[in-house]
Amino acid sequence: MIAILGLLIGVGFGLVLSPEVPLWMQPYLPIAVVAALDAVFGALRAFFDGIFDDKVFTISFFSNVLIAALIVYLGDKLGVGSQLSTGVIVVLGIRIFSNVAAIRRHIFHA
Amino acid sequence: MPEPSKDGRDRLREAMRPRISRAQALVGVLLAIVGYLGILQIRSEESANDDLAGARREDLLQLMDSLDAAATRVRTEIDDLERRRRDLQSSASSRRSAITEAREQVRSLGLLAGTLPATGPGIVVSIRDPQQSIGTSTLLNSMEELRDAGAEAIEINDSVRIVAQSAFVDVEGGVEVDGTLIRPPYRIEAIGDTHTLREAILFPGGLQDEVERLQGSVSISTSDDLDITSLYSHDAPQFATPSEGAGN
Numbered sequence: 001m002i003a004i005l006g007l008l009i010g011v012g013f014g015l016v017l018s019p020e021v022p023l024w025m026q027p028y029l030p031i032a033v034v035a036a037l038d039a040v041f042g043a044l045r046a047f048f049d050g051i052f053d054d055k056v057f058t059i060s061f062f063s064n065v066l067i068a069a070l071i072v073y074l075g076d077k078l079g080v081g082s083q084l085s086t087g088v089i090v091v092l093g094i095r096i097f098s099n100v101a102a103i104r105r106h107i108f109h110a
Numbered sequence: 111m112p113e114p115s116k117d118g119r120d121r122l123r124e125a126m127r128p129r130i131s132r133a134q135a136l137v138g139v140l141l142a143i144v145g146y147l148g149i150l151q152i153r154s155e156e157s158a159n160d161d162l163a164g165a166r167r168e169d170l171l172q173l174m175d176s177l178d179a180a181a182t183r184v185r186t187e188i189d190d191l192e193r194r195r196r197d198l199q200s201s202a203s204s205r206r207s208a209i210t211e212a213r214e215q216v217r218s219l220g221l222l223a224g225t226l227p228a229t230g231p232g233i234v235v236s237i238r239d240p241q242q243s244i245g246t247s248t249l250l251n252s253m254e255e256l257r258d259a260g261a262e263a264i265e266i267n268d269s270v271r272i273v274a275q276s277a278f279v280d281v282e283g284g285v286e287v288d289g290t291l292i293r294p295p296y297r298i299e300a301i302g303d304t305h306t307l308r309e310a311i312l313f314p315g316g317l318q319d320e321v322e323r324l325q326g327s328v329s330i331s332t333s334d335d336l337d338i339t340s341l342y343s344h345d346a347p348q349f350a351t352p353s354e355g356a357g358n
Contacts, residue, residue, distance in 0.1 A: 010141060021153075
């Protein structure tokens with residue numbers, strides 16, 4: 001309940017404030033968002049599995065975001081930023097899909 | 111570890127109950143961050159060059175080609191218009207110079223034709239003729255001598271302008287020039303080089319000698335600022351027209 005409220009509040013803030021993304025953040029933001037989504041879906045799956053732990057979720061959330069940003073930064077420095085970003089997105093996408101599949105099985109038993 | 115009998119739906123139902131726990135609050139905060147950042151990213155993507163970023167390479171190339179073509183077309187048009195402007199400007203300036211030239215010519219022809227008043231350096235020849243013995247031939251001679259000496263405008267007695275068409279007729283008591291009676295003493299004003307004009311009158315066997323032979327006398331005065339104000343009025347030519355190709 002509160003989780004969904006939090007999501008709505010965040011979206012509302014983003015819509016109302018609509019601030020400019022600082023330049024240094026621009027390459028990292030999309031990856032960070034996808035990584036955060038991955039963490040959220042992972043947490044949701046864990047929740048349905050009954051093994052959800054808020055500490056684990058918090059740590060995985062921030063570490064996901066941090067590592068994603070780090071990989072993009074490294075890729076930028078090595079000159080393969082866009083390829084590496086694509087790779088990260090692919091991996092996170094696969095993880096999100098598998099998590100969502102698990103969640104689906106829990107909800108629909110199918 | 112919750113009891114294993116619970117399945118996903120039960121947990122979901124349970125979680126939906128409004129109840130504050132540390133885990134719920136934490137998840138709420140983190141989801142708020144995700145939502146905020148996600149909206150931020152979507153917004154920045156939308157504002158950054160709207161639809162071009164998502165366009166395919168072929169589309170972009172095509173777009174660029176068409177823009178190039180349009181730019182070339184516009185540039186050609188600009189060149190064209192500039193060339194036309196230059197043409198118009200040069201034609202305007204040449205027309206202006208032609209007008210200036212024509213006006214100049216009108217002035218000089220007007221002086222020659224006697225339709226414009228003239229001013230300039232020249233001489234005044236006064237011929238006294240107590241015997242009434244001076245006629246057209248003497249006056250004509252004097253005109254010719256003056257013309258020969260480069261007189262540009264000639265006037266007799268402040269009343270008749272001498273031009274190419276001027277005609278002299280002997281009449282009682284004087285000479286009729288272009289229908290105007292001129293009586294002695296004759297006063298001929300001529301604009302031109304004063305020295306040459308003087309010589310034209312004074313040379314041996316010239317006008318002075320001729321007049322003196324006819325019992326008259328000639329006196330000459332020079333002036334740097336002679337005004338000839340009488341005009342000759344031309345009728346439009348009745349028979350003569352310019353030949354084909356003349357005037358250019």
